[in-house]
Amino acid sequence: MTTFALRIKPIVQAELDAAASTESLGHFHTAFQHLERAHVLSQSTTGEHVRVHWRMFRFAVRNRMTGEAFGQAWRIVTAALFTAFGLVPEGNTGGANVSGFRRMPVPRDLRAIIETARLQPEQPTARRKLSAASAAVAALITSGLTGCMIAPKDLDVSLEKQSAAGVYRVALVPPARMPAINQLHSWNVKLATPDGIPVQGARFAVDGGMPQHGHGLPTQPRVTRELADGTYQLDGMKFSMTGWWEVKLAIDGPQGADKVTFNTVIESPKVRQ
Numbered sequence: 001m002t003t004f005a006l007r008i009k010p011i012v013q014a015e016l017d018a019a020a021s022t023e024s025l026g027h028f029h030t031a032f033q034h035l036e037r038a039h040v041l042s043q044s045t046t047g048e049h050v051r052v053h054w055r056m057f058r059f060a061v062r063n064r065m066t067g068e069a070f071g072q073a074w075r076i077v078t079a080a081l082f083t084a085f086g087l088v089p090e091g092n093t094g095g096a097n098v099s100g101f102r103r104m105p106v107p108r109d110l111r112a113i114i115e116t117a118r119l120q121p122e123q124p125t126a127r128r129k130l131s132a133a134s135a136a137v138a139a140l141i142t143s144g145l146t147g148c149m150i151a152p153k154d155l156d157v158s159l160e161k162q163s164a165a166g167v168y169r170v171a172l173v174p175p176a177r178m179p180a181i182n183q184l185h186s187w188n189v190k191l192a193t194p195d196g197i198p199v200q201g202a203r204f205a206v207d208g209g210m211p212q213h214g215h216g217l218p219t220q221p222r223v224t225r226e227l228a229d230g231t232y233q234l235d236g237m238k239f240s241m242t243g244w245w246e247v248k249l250a251i252d253g254p255q256g257a258d259k260v261t262f263n264t265v266i267e268s269p270k271v272r273q
Contacts, residue, residue, distance in 0.1 A: 005045040007117040039094030046083040071096025151244035151265045163258035172262045187234040198230025202253035208246045239266045
């Protein structure tokens with residue numbers, strides 16, 4: 001195994017581990033992005049290059065991506081045959097959605113890691129630079145997988161507030177007992193004027209997601225009916241994991257259109273004594 005292969009292997013592994021972790025959470029797009037990053041890092045060493053394509057193939061099979069699986073099958077063969085001769089297009093992300101012969105820009109952070117891994121052993125700063133690069137990658141991945149679960153300390157988690165332009169006073173009322181992760185449930189929305197007079201006949205569009213993960217809500221919640229006195233039933237709510245979630249309401253009511261964003265932090269269920 002070459003010096004480059006020895007140096008790049010743990011960094012490639014970190015991206016593969018990140019792919020596995022995000023896939024287990026159901027974040028398939030993010031998982032494949034980590035596989036693509038691993039591919040860019042691995043292109044100069046046969047063993048790692050083949051290993052990444054094998055992981056891409058398994059990902060495709062698990063998720064019933066037939067075209068991707070076929071694309072990865074022939075890429076495994078070509079990686080085994082041609083990597084040692086340098087016949088691989090730099091920066092290619094390795095998925096079947098791009099030509100296997102297409103050169104692509106290498107992201108700046110990955111280029112720095114690759115260049116550091118290529119430094120000759122006799123250069124005294126090589127190991128330190130590689131260690132720093134590895135630590136930086138590990139820190140990025142760790143923050144992506146665990147740090148993002150921690151909400152900002154100054155996060156406003158109030159469930160009653162004025163809408164963005166001050167047209168309405170809005171309260172988001174969760175169920176008395178928060179259901180388990182991945183369980184569908186309903187909330188209530190209370191809509192009033194700034195003076196507290198209930199607003200009837202409003203319509204809502206619902207959006208949201210996890211800002212630190214970059215994905216939306218796992219369902220498409222909607223306000224299904226007006227219960228009474230400006231109180232509306234919001235059905236189809238579901239949280240797929242713990243952490244910081246946003247719930248965004250676009251309001252179309254008699255007083256005009258406005259919007260409001262609520263923050264809520266979903267915690268792990270407490271163990272009963």
